[in-house]
Amino acid sequence: MEQCKRIFQAFGRRKNVDPKNLLVSRFRRNLNIFDLIGIGMGGSLGIGVYIVISYVIKHQAGPSAVLSVIIAGVAAVLSGFCYSEFTTRLPQAGSSYVFVYASLGELSAFVIGWSMILENIVLAAVTAKAWGQYFDGLLNGTIHSYTLDHLQWTGDEFLTNCPDILPCGILFITSLLFVCNAKASTLLSFILTTMNGLVIICIICVGIFHVRHENWTDPPGFFPFGLTGIIAGAGTLFCIFTGIDSMCSSSEETREPIKTVPRAIITSNILTFVIILCVTLAVTLSYPWYNLQDSIAIPTAYQDKGVNGSFYVFAIGGLLGLTAALISSIHGIPRLLFSMKMDRLLYPCCLLNPDTGGVLKLTIFPLLIACILSMFVTLNMLIQMLALGSLVSYTCVAVCVLHVRYQPIHVGLFQEYEDLNEDKYFQSTDFVYPTLFNPKTNNGLSKTFIEKSEIGFYNRLSKDTKHQLIMPDKPRDSTYHKMDSVINDTPSGSQSSLFQIPPGVAIEPSNATSMTSSIALIVFIIATTVFSFIVIFASNSLFTGSWWATACFLISVITLIVTTIVIVKQPQNQTSLLFKTPYVPFVPLLVIFINMLMMSLLSYKAWLRFSIWLFLGLIVYFIYGIRHSTEIEIDDQEVVLYEITDQERTPIK
Incomplete structure (x- = not known):
């Protein structure tokens, strides 16, 4: 019984954070805002413009993919605010894993870290496979034809009909780049992203000159897949905003991370959202969506429109953008593994050079998985595996923002010197x-x-x-x-003045108010789950007036409203932060609501594969992580000190 108690306590133990050491970097700080934007936008634009958009348009949403982009973009921009707050609280490598570890506990952090490892692996595999298709397209399919003639087997929806060699080569070459210097890889990513941006502008401009409204209005119309298609497309498109996590993981390598990282996140998210929306409008208005190819879609579409030379120009742009995306996807893997290794939740599998940020011991296992996936799994199946890890991670970060805002104890850095110099934020004891x-x-x-x-x-x-x-x-x-x-004497628990705490009520959170907000948040998440399933899977019953569907829908809506009001009425921690997520709790709650709605419409196959990966991760955690965690040593020291104190207080007879 005692052993079970210790195990459950281990699930909830949090990462001990010393604010005085949070800005002590384990690496050389040599990255600036342009490097971070290169990482963020490079990954987003490469995989978004040249892979995911065409897939969503053809297989999930049709012309209404424009609305899918808006939903995914809004969710990503709001999630960026949550990430920015935690980046200023905990500017360390590991991103969402570190945020969750310091807020919710060890088991939740391991699940998030493990899921983001899978997300980056699949993202690298998708990008490498698409890069190989674009490169082979410039060679008129010579490489694919050769392997098809000599190494063909029976393929299906999941497996290719011949091995894809090119993705393995580009993965290996890109990995070697990280051995040298993190600065070199991020600088290359920024250069490639800038050049790719010029090509994307050409894609948008050419599309504008070939607009035909019939591509939106002809049968089957603007909504060929209905509401479910729009939301499913938004869930798939969300994976293009994974650059946020890569930027946050580079906090320890960034000059002035408190200022630079939030600015890079917000700038990258907004620009990516606008560019992806413009490309989606240009493609859907200029070309029949049902005629898009599954590979090299945009260059082929413009070639079919009779735009001379467009195939080679846009294919070269695809190579540039996908190379930047590959750098971004690989960039986050060793930093996440490094953070989990330092907390001893994973066996040492990655070493980073503190001076250059280069990978000394390559992350062989993740890259080996990426090579296998890109070689034998079809591109469409890999795309279906994307986004789930990101949605889970971003949702947990929004939960963390709500959790720490309504706790009496502050987590991480805060602004100590007010109105004197915003750079001075250390908490001190001497x-x-x-x-x-x-x-x-x-x-x-x-x-x-x-x-x-x-x-x-x-x-x-x-x-x-x-x-x-x-x-x-x-x-x-x-x-x-x-x-x-650092106390802000605002009588409202929220930054919004819609709901005011009555006079005489404490403006600082207590254990009781913290428990109330936590329970309300859990109920909100459950109500969101019920609402999502009713809207997605029982929409026909709801429209036909079925009593049970209507009752469940109304109960979930009322519960969402009531729990939101309950959370708003609780006092927030008034510590002056270096960056605040605006309009808490409304923004984090909206992020949770939209993300869970998108998760509910992802393919069941994606959930199945994610569950298998998560099961393997839990085996690793229970065999190694739970027994070797650095936090267990702190817990043991506290137990020893407690026992000594009790012995000293025991009277001598």
Whole structure:
């Protein structure tokens, strides 16, 4: 019984975070905002424009793929705000894995990390396979014809009819690039993305000159697959925004990550959303959607329109964009594995050079899986496996934002110095107290402490600013957890003023209010699940007025509204953050709602394969991770200290 108790406690143990060490990087900081944008947009535009858009248009949504892009783009932009907040809280390699580990617990973090490993592997396989198709297309299919003549077997929907050699080659070559230097790979990604952007502008412009409204209005019309097709297409398109995770994973290698990473995330998301929407409009309006090819779709479509030279220009653009996408997908794998290895949840399988960020010991196992998938699995089947890991990860990050905002304990960094210098955000426990108290300049300013390590910062302040600092009369060894200067006396639990906490109610969260918000969030997630299944799988019964479908629909809607109001009415942690997700809890709740709606319409085959991968991961966790985790050592130390304290308190008879 005691062993079972320890196991369940291990599931919920959280990563111990020391705010003073969060900006101590284990790597050389040599990346800037352009490098991060190259990683984010390179992965998104490459796989989005040249692979996923044509698949969604032909197989899932038709011309209404435009609406799918809007849904996926809105969800991605809102998720980017949640990621930006946690990036400023915990600027470390590992991205969503680290965020969940510090917020929800170890088991949830392992599931997220393991699912993102699969997502990046499949993404690399899809990108490499499409790259091989584009390259072979420029050679008029010579390589595929040769392998088909000499190594053919019986294929099906899942397996190819001959091995695809080119993807393995490009995966190997791209992996060698990461041995050298992370800066070199990100710089190359930015250059390729810029060149690819010029080609994409040509795709949009050429499409505008060939617009025919009949491509939207002729039978079967604008909604050939109905509402389910739109949402399913949005779920598939969501995978093109996985660059967010790759950018966050590079926080420890970025100069001024607190400023740079959020700006890169928001810029990359908005630009990607706009570009993908424009390309979707151009393709669906200029070419009959049902005639799109399954491979090399856009170059072939424009060639069929009679645009001279378009095939080779757009095929070369596809090679540039897919190479950048491949760099982005591989970029996140070693950093995620490195973070999980440092927490000892995985056996050491990847080593990174702290000076260059290059991979010293290649991630052989993930890349081997990517090679096998790209060689033997069809492209359409690989695309169906995308997005699920990203949707699960992004949903959990939104849950983490809600969780930590309504907790009495703060997680990660916060803005310690208010209105003086936004770069100074360290939480400290050792202070210097110069005698600067000046009652004449006391205009109700909040108390501010200055660290020993920040004496240089203090000396650089102007004389007027120095006199505005009110220094407390406290012993030198005093410590603190939260300062008056980081408290925002807003009487509302939310940033929105739609719902106000009545006067006299505490504006700081307690254990009771935290429990209330957590229960309401769980009920909200359950209601969202019921709503999704009713809308997707019982829509016919709902439209025909079936009593049970109508009752379930109304109950789920009312529950969603009530739980939202309950969460809004709870007080939030008022710590002044370096970046805040706007309109909490509405934005995270909307992210959860949209993502779960998209997840419910993904292929059951995708869920099956994800479940198998997750089962294998849980075996790894229970065999190795749960017994070797770094947090178990901290727990054991706390138990020993607790036992010693109890023994000291026991009276001697």
